[in-house]
Amino acid sequence: MTDPHSPNQNHLVAALPTAEFERLAPHLELVAMPLGEVLYESGGKLQHVYFPTTAIVSLQYIMENGASAEIAGVGNEGILGISLFMGGETTPSRAVVQTAGYGYRLKAHLMMQEFNRAGPMMRLLLRYTQALITQVSQTAACNRHHSVEQQLCRWLLLTLDRLPSNELTMTQELIAGMLGVRREGITEAAGHLQQTGCIRYRRGHITVLDRSGLESRVCECYAEVKKEFDRLLCDVQNRQDI
Amino acid sequence: MTDPHSPNQNHLVAALPTAEFERLAPHLELVAMPLGEVLYESGGKLQHVYFPTTAIVSLQYIMENGASAEIAGVGNEGILGISLFMGGETTPSRAVVQTAGYGYRLKAHLMMQEFNRAGPMMRLLLRYTQALITQVSQTAACNRHHSVEQQLCRWLLLTLDRLPSNELTMTQELIAGMLGVRREGITEAAGHLQQTGCIRYRRGHITVLDRSGLESRVCECYAEVKKEFDRLLCDVQNRQDI
DNA sequence: GCGGGTCTGTACGCTGGCGTACATAGCGCG
DNA sequence: CGCGCTATGTACGCCAGCGTACAGACCCGC
Numbered sequence: 178m179t180d181p182h183s184p185n186q187n188h189l190v191a192a193l194p195t196a197e198f199e200r201l202a203p204h205l206e207l208v209a210m211p212l213g214e215v216l217y218e219s220g221g222k223l224q225h226v227y228f229p230t231t232a233i234v235s236l237q238y239i240m241e242n243g244a245s246a247e248i249a250g251v252g253n254e255g256i257l258g259i260s261l262f263m264g265g266e267t268t269p270s271r272a273v274v275q276t277a278g279y280g281y282r283l284k285a286h287l288m289m290q291e292f293n294r295a296g297p298m299m300r301l302l303l304r305y306t307q308a309l310i311t312q313v314s315q316t317a318a319c320n321r322h323h324s325v326e327q328q329l330c331r332w333l334l335l336t337l338d339r340l341p342s343n344e345l346t347m348t349q350e351l352i353a354g355m356l357g358v359r360r361e362g363i364t365e366a367a368g369h370l371q372q373t374g375c376i377r378y379r380r381g382h383i384t385v386l387d388r389s390g391l392e393s394r395v396c397e398c399y400a401e402v403k404k405e406f407d408r409l410l411c412d413v414q415n416r417q418d419i
Numbered sequence: 420m421t422d423p424h425s426p427n428q429n430h431l432v433a434a435l436p437t438a439e440f441e442r443l444a445p446h447l448e449l450v451a452m453p454l455g456e457v458l459y460e461s462g463g464k465l466q467h468v469y470f471p472t473t474a475i476v477s478l479q480y481i482m483e484n485g486a487s488a489e490i491a492g493v494g495n496e497g498i499l500g501i502s503l504f505m506g507g508e509t510t511p512s513r514a515v516v517q518t519a520g521y522g523y524r525l526k527a528h529l530m531m532q533e534f535n536r537a538g539p540m541m542r543l544l545l546r547y548t549q550a551l552i553t554q555v556s557q558t559a560a561c562n563r564h565h566s567v568e569q570q571l572c573r574w575l576l577l578t579l580d581r582l583p584s585n586e587l588t589m590t591q592e593l594i595a596g597m598l599g600v601r602r603e604g605i606t607e608a609a610g611h612l613q614q615t616g617c618i619r620y621r622r623g624h625i626t627v628l629d630r631s632g633l634e635s636r637v638c639e640c641y642a643e644v645k646k647e648f649d650r651l652l653c654d655v656q657n658r659q660d661i
Numbered sequence: 662g663c664g665g666g667t668c669t670g671t672a673c674g675c676t677g678g679c680g681t682a683c684a685t686a687g688c689g690c691g
Numbered sequence: 692c693g694c695g696c697t698a699t700g701t702a703c704g705c706c707a708g709c710g711t712a713c714a715g716a717c718c719c720g721c
Binding site: 590591592602603606607609610620622623 | 697698699700701
């Protein structure tokens with residue numbers, strides 16, 4: 178049904194009614210999203226919105242002292258650049274490609290045109306934004322109360338949900354940057370998860386061996402976020418004529 | 420211009436063009452919001468949205484183990500119940516009155532009617548939502564990286580901005596609950612702020628004596644949030660015919 | 662196949678915030 | 692005016708996570 182490079186790989190695009198899809202499709206431009214690419218810098222103006230298909234992008238805040246913190250991740254379930262249609266024009270966060278892959282982009286003014294029709298596209302985007310708010314909120318609570326190991330599990334599971342395979346290309350250093358903790362903290366937590374057989378890793382590659390093991394160690398935050406995404410975006414599989 | 424119990428005390432209401440305001444005004448119902456009242460329980464359906472005038476409401480997540488964490492505060496600059504028009508119907512967070520006062524409420528279906536006109540009201544609400552996302556995001560980063568004292572300063576300043584006076588009615592226990600830290604941690608931080616002459620307190624009352632002192636101790640998060648609110652809602656003073 | 666850069670493992674002391682426990686003090690209500 | 696509740700002060704041990712430092716291991720490219 179969906180070939181590897183169809184916009185329909187993205188759940189939001191796939192959920193559009195046929196009319197909306199056909200209106201937009203000609204303007205969706207396939208782009209490669211290499212690891213580390215910065216799609217939006219904090220405070221920058223948005224030229225495009227992005228619908229990732231295989232890539233995963235991390236939204237993060239950079240503090241004055243250089244420390245960072247991921248506030249949410251966006252994969253093929255979502256869209257990047259919500260502040261465009263929310264009315265902000267700029268984002269206060271930074272968007273960095275966390276897993277290399279592809280996505281489709283759409284020029285900002287075309288996005289706005291479609292949004293301003295106040296039709297299905299608008300409703301879908303607002304629902305997604307609501308889900309994103311949940312993710313950010315849960316991150317805030319999780320940062321306050323849960324251990325590094327629990328947060329690592331959460332992060333791995335959320336990333337896994339957006340990937341086709343069970344292997345992620347990712348150094349401990351990068352993960353530490355996203356979670357806003359020390360690299361050594363990730364080494365320790367990951368070592369522990371490896372001992373218990375949940376994961377295996379080698380230099381920049383992590384393979385998840387026992388997903389249920391991770392699920393038994395993760396804090397409630399993972400399930401809460403997932404539940405809310407499913408609830409808000411369940412009707413996303415509606416369109417069959419793809 | 421604005422009498423003590425006018426809906427225009429709320430900045431969002433005050434920013435509405437005359438036509439919108441007159442359409443809504445007859446349906447705005449003044450309600451008292453006593454300390455501790457729960458406006459929305461996590462997962463509950465929304466019957467009303469609220470525009471606080473003098474009250475301040477805290478949005479918080481309650482974890483499974485009973486620990487809590489505030490994700491944002493809402494005062495006379497905002498509205499409660501955004502998930503209604505964002506498409507969620509229910510909120511995953513809980514809304515508790517943090518400072519007693521008043522507000523106006525509007526029935527959910529009337530709010531939706533107005534929102535669905537896709538006019539100024541919708542644009543205003545989306546802008547506000549964008550500002551709220553910033554606040555939540557900054558809270559997430561702040562929870563990760565900053566000390567209890569810094570967070571206390573942030574919280575005091577944000578609360579102060581929403582109050583007419585420089586005295587807040589608030590126990591250390593309650594503040595601790597909002598920030599998701601131990602009560603003793605607040606005692607210590609508040610004691611320190613008192614020693615340096617920034618604040619004075621007695622059993623349930625905190626008076627801010629030296630605002631600039633707080634500002635010199637607070638982390639960047641306060642200024643970031645404030646800046647973004649000002650940027651997004653600056654046009655809120657437009658309507659002069661009040 | 663070998664070198665160099667990067668990634669990962671380990672160690673050590675430090676400190677902020679936690680859990681627990683209990684003492685004191687202010688305020689409201691009878 | 693005094694009782695009792697609730698808010699606040701203080702103390703002690705504990706530990707997760709930090710900052711720093713360095714050693715070893717892996718991989719890629721030449």
